[in-house]
Amino acid sequence: MKNITENKDLAFFGGKPAFENALHVGRPNIGDRELFMKYANAMFDRNWFSNNGPIVQEFEAALAKELNVKHCIAMCNGTLALEIAIRALDLKGEVIVPSYTFVATAHSLQWQEITPVFADIDPDTHTLNLESVKKMITPRTTGILGVHLWGRPCDVDGLQDIADEHGLELMFDAAHAFSSGYKGQKIGNFGRCEVFSFHATKFFNSFEGGAIATNDDELANKFRLMQNFGFSGVDNVIYPGTNGKMTEVAAAMGLTNLSSLDYFLNINKVNYDLYKSGVSKIEGIEIIDYDENTDNNYQYIVIEIAQGFPVERDRIVEILQAENVLARKYFWPSCHNMEPYRSLQPHAGLLLPNTEKVAEQVIVLPTGTSMNEESISFIISLLGFLSEA
Ligand code: T4K
Numbered sequence: 233m234k235n236i237t238e239n240k241d242l243a244f245f246g247g248k249p250a251f252e253n254a255l256h257v258g259r260p261n262i263g264d265r266e267l268f269m270k271y272a273n274a275m276f277d278r279n280w281f282s283n284n285g286p287i288v289q290e291f292e293a294a295l296a297k298e299l300n301v302k303h304c305i306a307m308c309n310g311t312l313a314l315e316i317a318i319r320a321l322d323l324k325g326e327v328i329v330p331s332y333t334f335v336a337t338a339h340s341l342q343w344q345e346i347t348p349v350f351a352d353i354d355p356d357t358h359t360l361n362l363e364s365v366k367k368m369i370t371p372r373t374t375g376i377l378g379v380h381l382w383g384r385p386c387d388v389d390g391l392q393d394i395a396d397e398h399g400l401e402l403m404f405d406a407a408h409a410f411s412s413g414y415k416g417q418k419i420g421n422f423g424r425c426e427v428f429s430f431h432a433t434k435f436f437n438s439f440e441g442g443a444i445a446t447n448d449d450e451l452a453n454k455f456r457l458m459q460n461f462g463f464s465g466v467d468n469v470i471y472p473g474t475n476g477k478m479t480e481v482a483a484a485m486g487l488t489n490l491s492s493l494d495y496f497l498n499i500n501k502v503n504y505d506l507y508k509s510g511v512s513k514i515e516g517i518e519i520i521d522y523d524e525n526t527d528n529n530y531q532y533i534v535i536e537i538a539q540g541f542p543v544e545r546d547r548i549v550e551i552l553q554a555e556n557v558l559a560r561k562y563f564w565p566s567c568h569n570m571e572p573y574r575s576l577q578p579h580a581g582l583l584l585p586n587t588e589k590v591a592e593q594v595i596v597l598p599t600g601t602s603m604n605e606e607s608i609s610f611i612i613s614l615l616g617f618l619s620e621a
Pocket of ligand 1: 256257258259260309310311312333334336337379405407408428429430431432433441442558
């Protein structure tokens with residue numbers, strides 16, 4: 233592995249990149265291909281590709297068992313699942329969300345002409361700050377949409393208390409939090425419902441896909457109707473609906489990867505520990521912590537660059553990318569700095585000081601099954617070199 237001792241060794245200054253093939257944040261994990269082919273061949277033999285087929289049904293049952301939740305409805309992706317959940321809860325007017333999240337969280341509201349009202353995050357947890365949430369409540373507020381960012385749970389109890397006190401619905405964007413937990417229970421069991429993403433870049437993927445988990449029978453029934461045009465049996469539409477169905481091939485990938493879940497989780501933890509022990513020796517860089525007393529999926533390696541670090545965050549990302557380490561600045565810009573929110577709510581940032589600060593400091597580094605100890609060591613040594621620049 234390339235050794236960096238002076239500036240000219242850096243690919244950024246013309247040196248040879250450390251990696252011939254790019255290291256990605258969100259390189260898909262792939263389970264047992266033979267198992268996937270078994271499901272796929274059975275699907276071809278049946279000639280049944282979609283519309284609540286047997287593989288989707290098996291996947292939903294396996295998900296519900298894994299999360300210990302009553303209902304888990306598989307969907308074509310996380311964004312559509314969010315849209316369906318929001319509509320099924322009859323959210324209107326204004327809904328409180330963090331701005332520090334992937335833009336799909338805000339868009340899933342705006343798409344239905346509901347105003348996302350951005351609340352600030354806690355700088356330590358990167359999830360909704362309770363005091364900020366309280367300040368954003370108006371007579372038009374109908375709900376709170378928390379995000380378990382990086383797979384770390386929101387303050388679920390605190391948000392539930394606020395929701396109860398003000399008569400608001402509470403739901404979660406759990407796109408990052410499959411297999412994470414809160415107070416001894418798996419994410420999927422909180423609020424009225426929780427929404428997962430199984431996009432290719434998530435540590436647990438079904439190519440594209442998502443799911444809504446809930447313990448509420450009536451709500452589950454509504455989700456099923458809405459994801460299938462409102463059909464209740466053949467030729468009988470009883471509800472407005474859309475097409476949120478998961479395909480059989482996606483469910484086959486989901487089941488395949490579910491049987492490798494422990495392997496993926498284990499790799500994520502090993503990688504996280506390697507990064508953590510390396511980064512802890514570098515002054516001016518912190519790696520986010522995960523609560524060791526609860527389940528975590530460790531799928532994001534998130535570092536924060538302190539103010540005063542000798543090299544700016546954006547320049548660090550350019551230096552890493554020149555080495556073919558495709559680090560990301562998730563989630564910069566934050567939602568309120570993207571359109572249409574930037575134009576619709578030009579002053580939102582004034583009430584979001586923690587969001588503004590964190591979004592300028594964060595770098596997300598590659599992990600997952602395509603990383604190894606050597607590549608992680610290189611990334612750490614590069615960051616160490618920059619800390620002494
Ligand atoms: N809520 C939250 C909090 C979310 O983070 C997301 C999605 C959602 C809701 C919505 O769920 P979905 O509707 O997506 O199910 C990516 C993903 O597209 C997105 O799913 C994810 N969050 C977000 C955090 O990341 P981009 O635009 O940054 O992805 P992209 O295309 O740059 O890919 C990321 C890296 O992964 C690249 O370095 C390339 C690599 N990659 C990507 C794909 C698709 C691969 O190596 N192989 C692949 O197949 O949004």
